[in-house]
Amino acid sequence: MTDPMIGVVAASEIAVGLVKGHQLAAPMRTFPERTDGAEPVENESDVHSMPMEAIAETIAQMIVDLCQEQIVAPAGVGIGFPGIIRNGVIEESPNLRQAKGARLAAMVGSALETAGLPLPVSLFNNADVTAAGMAATYGHLERLIRVWTLGHGVGFGRYPRAEGVWEGGHMVVTLDPKETYCGCGGRGHLEGIVGHRAMRLRFLDLEPEEIFANAQLQDPTLRDSRCVEFELLWHRALAAATASSIHMDGPGKFFLTGPNARFVRLNLLSRFLHEMVTMSPLQGSVFEIVLTNEEISIVGAAVNAALSTP
Numbered sequence: 001m002t003d004p005m006i007g008v009v010a011a012s013e014i015a016v017g018l019v020k021g022h023q024l025a026a027p028m029r030t031f032p033e034r035t036d037g038a039e040p041v042e043n044e045s046d047v048h049s050m051p052m053e054a055i056a057e058t059i060a061q062m063i064v065d066l067c068q069e070q071i072v073a074p075a076g077v078g079i080g081f082p083g084i085i086r087n088g089v090i091e092e093s094p095n096l097r098q099a100k101g102a103r104l105a106a107m108v109g110s111a112l113e114t115a116g117l118p119l120p121v122s123l124f125n126n127a128d129v130t131a132a133g134m135a136a137t138y139g140h141l142e143r144l145i146r147v148w149t150l151g152h153g154v155g156f157g158r159y160p161r162a163e164g165v166w167e168g169g170h171m172v173v174t175l176d177p178k179e180t181y182c183g184c185g186g187r188g189h190l191e192g193i194v195g196h197r198a199m200r201l202r203f204l205d206l207e208p209e210e211i212f213a214n215a216q217l218q219d220p221t222l223r224d225s226r227c228v229e230f231e232l233l234w235h236r237a238l239a240a241a242t243a244s245s246i247h248m249d250g251p252g253k254f255f256l257t258g259p260n261a262r263f264v265r266l267n268l269l270s271r272f273l274h275e276m277v278t279m280s281p282l283q284g285s286v287f288e289i290v291l292t293n294e295e296i297s298i299v300g301a302a303v304n305a306a307l308s309t310p
């Protein structure tokens with residue numbers, strides 16, 4: 001890998017790191033700044049309300065500060081951002097509306113140039129950089145891996161990255177016309193069943209943690225049939241989208257991550273998947289639940305950028 005590289009992830013906060021040999025070479029920098037040891041705050045933070053010019057300027061300034069502090073001249077910058085990303089442009093980003101159409105790679109590139117640090121800048125989908133970071137961290141850089149990120153929405157990441165849209169979270173998993181909870185407004189989507197926001201819309205009286213806790217109660221007479229049925233639907237939906245990915249792209253390893261990976265029952269998910277994928281050359285996919293963090297995604301952004309920087 002071209003060393004060192006700068007990796008950036010920008011979502012509810014911006015995090016920037018210097019990456020050498022598939023590892024962070026210095027503590028990452030975050031905006032807004034965190035107090036020691038604190039986790040990023042999941043609310044409408046500053047980044048959600050910032051115009052794209054300010055986001056680009058902030059990223060560039062953080063890179064400049066980091067390079068000055070560490071006295072390094074990196075080979076390039078990789079940025080992970082939520083949404084449909086192609087050729088350095090954010091074509092759509094449902095949770096950061098102001099991002100639609102922004103040429104973020106060019107914006108950060110020109111802000112860096114103005115600051116006297118001209119660098120090639122590459123832009124990627126954030127789930128793809130998570131997949132690349134996991135491939136690098138767990139030594140799977142030679143293999144195809146896929147990642148479901150289960151949170152507010154549902155992200156789908158693939159390593160190695162391939163040209164295309166790959167909006168796996170919006171795969172259609174049901175023909176039921178009443179399934180309208182996806183954040184994008186499309187009917188029957190995976191995210192409309194599995195996403196956190198969608199679960200809250202479906203169960204106005206229960207939080208997602210209460211739904212799964214109820215479905216798991218020891219005494220079956222205390223269980224609410226809505227919760228029990230929904231837990232099955234939730235796993236079937238995730239299995240169905242995984243089966244579609246296998247039918248299009250082959251079998252392999254699927255990592256499950258994000259805050260709602262805690263709801264996954266691996267035995268149930270694997271059983272449903274086996275019912276949906278029966279052709280023998282497509283057997284052998286494995287699910288694994290892993291914790292990821294911004295450090296892993298920063299490494300992934302750098303890995304992907306190194307692969308696309310000449």
Ligand SMILES: [Zn+2]
Binds near residue numbers: 170182183185191192
């Ligand atoms: Zn959708």
